[in-house]
Amino acid sequence: MKRAPRLRVPHPGPRTREHLNRIRNSETRAGLTFGMSPETVVVERALGAEVEDVDGNVFLDFVAGFGSLNAGHCHPRVVEAVREQAGKVHQAMSLGSRTRVELEEKVLSLVGGPSPKKILFGATGSEAAETAIKLARRATGRQEVVGFTGGFHGRTMGALPFMGRKNQREGLGALVPGAHHVPYPYPYRNPVAREAKECAEGIIRYIDEFMSNPVSGWGEVAAIIIEPVQGNGGMIPAPPGFLRKLRALCDRHGVLLIIDEVMSGFSRTGEMFAFQHEEGVEPDLLVLGKSISGGLPLSACVVKAEIADASSPGTESSTYAGNVLACASGLASIAVYEEEELSKRAAELGGIFLRRLEELTERHAVIGEVRGRGLMVAAELVRDRESREPLAIAKVASDLALKKGLFLYPGGHYGNVLAFLPPLVIDEGDIDTAVGIVDEVLLEAGSPN
Ligand SMILES: Cc1ncc(COP(=O)(O)O)c(C=O)c1O
Structure with a gap:
């Protein structure tokens, strides 16, 4: 089967929208569902690094329950x-x-x-x-x-x-x-x-x-x-x-x-x-x-x-x-x-991930720094590399990534960091997919003005 993401309908699909309306009526704004994105995914099932929503869209999860799913979703x-x-x-x-x-x-x-x-x-x-x-x-x-x-x-x-x-x-x-x-x-x-x-x-x-x-x-x-x-x-x-x-x-x-x-x-x-x-x-x-x-x-x-x-x-x-x-x-x-030797895997894949993001810095002047340890990885966005003035578009970028089927984690001291916490069971192909989406997102949202 084709690897994630696999989107059957544009996100948010009709069932997702229906559930989001219900959730909007019952959950507080202070809670996390809408704290991350007003058009978040409404999950039906998940396995490894894949999350399927109520419309049958399958997303690639590079947040992993904010680091709580190092072995991936629903490991058998x-x-x-x-x-x-x-x-x-x-x-x-x-x-x-x-x-x-x-x-x-x-x-x-x-x-x-x-x-x-x-x-x-x-x-x-x-x-x-x-x-x-x-x-x-x-x-x-x-x-x-x-x-x-x-x-x-x-x-x-x-x-x-x-x-x-x-x-x-x-x-x-x-x-x-x-x-x-x-x-x-x-x-x-x-x-x-x-x-x-x-x-x-x-x-x-x-x-x-x-x-x-x-x-x-x-x-x-x-x-x-x-x-x-x-x-x-x-x-x-x-x-x-x-x-x-x-x-x-x-x-x-x-x-x-x-x-x-x-x-x-x-x-x-x-x-x-x-x-x-x-x-x-x-x-x-x-x-x-x-x-x-x-x-x-x-x-x-x-x-x-x-x-x-x-x-x-x-x-x-x-x-x-x-x-x-x-x-x-x-x-x-x-x-x-x-x-499954996931420490070793995190170290190796983390190195690959950093190298792929480094390659992106040549195409996107807004990437000021790429850093991480193991599979805690980030790209920090700036208006210009000289002044390092933060470019606070992490939330906008993560919403765009979601529409393309990737969960990423907007963060940083100034809301200008694209952060990644994938399950440690991902492979190199998943990293390539994620970096490809980040590339597209930065082309769309990454202008400093
Ligand atoms: C380093 C660190 N400490 C504490 C917490 C709080 O954990 P919890 O959300 O389970 O209360 C978090 C949550 O993200 C965290 O990242």
Whole structure:
């Protein structure tokens, strides 16, 4: 069969329009369906990187549930595991579960590192990020937490303050206090140093100054929270060596390092976890979600045992935390990542993807930078390469791509990044198709005026 996309009718087709009208009447504007596109796809079924809508149009999915489907949609092994578990037990809050403990042991072994660790499940990434911050505050007795510009840790009241996104905070008034923000190591847009090493070292010195100087305005810092590859921010890998330097800085100041791998975890970047690209980096707390379960609601905070032990029994949990159906899906998904060697595949395909996008830069002056790690890939759009002024057409471009049958992820600090998070089971042909569509979209929408 011809590879995706396969469009039978122009998108949005008649059935899609009918469903969108119903959805418009029942769903809030604040929810995500229309947050991405007013003419989003109404899905009927999906497999691998293909999503079929209610009109029989088949789309190529380079968003993969925002990174929650590293093994692709409905991988047969995952479907089978969920089916089997569903016939045994769904809900086991406050009960022990064989499936859950198997997943706990598996995730702990994948995280590794010299310090003994424990795991605390949640249902969403936001919940796990909040939990990490709570555990860090209890363990250190300190209140302040440092996040990065453009960071994303979730939309709940306890996760929001630690990411630098004012549009998500509008109208909410006072949030959890004690948040500071520092520039993410984003050499392309660093106002002082645009060379990666210099940018990374400068930011470490900057944080060090704020922590050391008694009149800096900062108090006692409990933790720093960072994405090793900033996802929502526009697929920005921290420069090599940055995490190691951040680890050392945290150690010097008795500050805990929280690494948020909700998006970058589970083979996505070419290693099981992105922090493992660098020797000698061990998080004190690791925030996991999305592909931990391959599409069912599950998240986790992996925490050094001595930090975990500072919280009293029963202070952290929720009804669906560690839900056994989600755990069964997680165990099967991780088996797929390992047996199908998806880390290796992500690294190889990521390299190919970057080369194809680089080739496009010759045809499109609006592409200012192409970057990524593994299959977290992005093209940043600018009005001109000299000034690097952002060209904020990511949303327009992703709507156009959708009409041509490709899901891509509009993002970036300035709404000017075309981001790609395909399932790791795609092949080179899918990359060629996606890049071909991006080429067409930029011809149509990519004029700086
Ligand atoms: C790095 C990161 N942390 C946390 C979250 C929040 O996860 P959730 O949407 O499951 O609450 C996200 C979601 O995109 C994320 O990318």
